[in-house]
Amino acid sequence: MKKADPNSPIPAEEAIRRSWERCAANGLRNNEHLPDGILPRSSLADRLEGNARLVAYAQPIMEHLHQQIARSSSTILLADDAGMILRAVGDADFAERAARVALQPGVSWAECTMGTNAIGTALAEQRPMAVIGTDHFLERNRFLTCVATPIHGPAGGVLGILDISTSAQLSQIHAQALIQTTAEIIENRLIESLPEAAVTIRFHPQAEALASPLEGLAVFNEAGEMLACNRRGETLLGIGDSRKERPAFSRIFETRWTTLLDHALSSSLRPTLLCAHGGREFAARVQAGRLQALRPVAASAPDMPAARRGVTLEDLDLGDQTVASAVRRARRIVGLDIPLLIQGETGTGKEVFAQAFHHSSPRRDGPFVAINCAAIPANLIEAELFGYRAGAYTGARGEGARGKLREAHGGTLFLDEIGDMPLRLQAVLLRVLETRRVTPLGGGPEEAIDLALVCASHRPLKTLCETGEFRPDLYFRLSAMSLALPTLRERSDIEALARRILRDESPDRPLRLAAATLDVIRRHQWPGNIRELKNVLRLATAMLGPDEATITPDHLPHDLIDAGETRPTTQSLRAAETRLVEETVARHAGNISAAARELGITRTTLYRKLRRG
Known part of the structure; x- marks a missing residue:
């Protein structure tokens, strides 16, 4: 085993020694043959479904990370809290070598199965790990250089592991910094998307550090009780692990909670000053977009026809097991910032299912906006989605148009037959899903949007990706929760x-x-x-x-x-x-x-x- 890098923030040598001792105690042998660790497809599908939120937020960020280290003969891996690899994004040449040791989705890389390795040992040690070359317990894995770190959930505990694996020389310090920053971005996305979060606060002593990886992030419910805080926020506020003790807003800040809400509802884009107890001051941006979604909704009469009161997911379950399973899966992401993809033959009720999903969510009072991508000429879809300024193109209405994305703000956007969306527009839609901001055609101010996204297609999108008709990165962004409706x-x-x-x-x-x-x-x-x-x-x-x-x-x-x-x-x-x-x-x-x-x-x-x- 190599000595620990003196410049590394992780004292690796002791952790590697403990891991080898655990491997020996588990009866592993260094020259052991590759175990049959691949799960049946249905089991992997269950793992993906059970980790839908984690996969939805991690996938696009993994793709961005890979772009930064492209052509380095490497792969970015996401594993669940048991070490099962869920997703992989990487170079084709390395993927072939990785497959020889089953470093791929559907395989468990827990220590008890694969010996000392970055994924399994990071789980066992509950901290970032670098396992390089001969640090691996099993000889067949020693061509690998791997760095991994846990991804923590908003409520505490490890949700999964993020890993960089490569067969090339890799700067351990650089890789650790990249993987750690990426994991924190994923954790932040999970925190800010909590369905019960009414107010999100981003803060830092220096206003210039807002919207950077250095900012603190905390979310509160409508009463001012903290729901979660990221690692940097805990350090800035000096509150320790907020997952163990969640102080109320009034215990941290001298600023009145009602004053903060008034600012958020009137001018949330303008930074404000937060005064903490002890004289500390923070520049802060406050988002209160979910306050509207928390308004009480009048209950519908139970005997009122579904068509009158708005079909809900519960209304769709009439006894068919396949439909019941689809309803059950969709319920898991109601109110979460996770796209829903519905596939099935024409006429199987995809739009009705989308409406039921909307009426079952906290956005039920908001608009439900539907657009059929196959029914609009390709050259007009962009204008329909993003809107346009007056005179943006020949034939445009004199007063311009808001566009479906902005019309759906506060509600749900349903993109039917998304498989027919032009490739160029798919790239633009992917950017909007990442930034949640829209610019109308012809220019104008960028506008923030807050909406739930439901997509549908009678054509299998995975097949369209293979034929080059649909962008794989957009497919992965949309398919975290995918379900198929049966034919009648x-x-x-x-x-x-x-x-x-x-x-x-x-x-x-x-x-x-x-x-x-x-x-x-x-x-x-x-x-x-x-x-x-x-x-x-x-x-x-x-x-x-x-x-x-x-x-x-x-x-x-x-x-x-x-x-x-x-x-x-x-x-x-x-x-x-x-x-x-x-x-x-x-x-x-x-x-x-x-x-x-x-x-x-x-x-x-x-x-x-x-x-x-």
């Missing part, structure tokens, strides 16, 4: 869904579906999915007479009845009818009147069908 023919809750649609279409007129109608609905393949079903039921409702309340097959479109590759024979139809009649009578325990009402026929007709069967 795959859903097990089609009957419940049909009844829900019928209630929403005719909220003031109770309507029923005859058993024969439900049988037609079950057998149809529904190539148009939910959109086709809605149109069919809308037409059937229009075909009802003023005194009719039951939709029978006679009210359905004829092509729906005749659809299918093979028409059933008269004999098979009669057998199906007999089976349906007998099942309906049995379900009503022999009550002929009730069975006839459900079937939409008279009792005499029902008796005749029973005798014939």
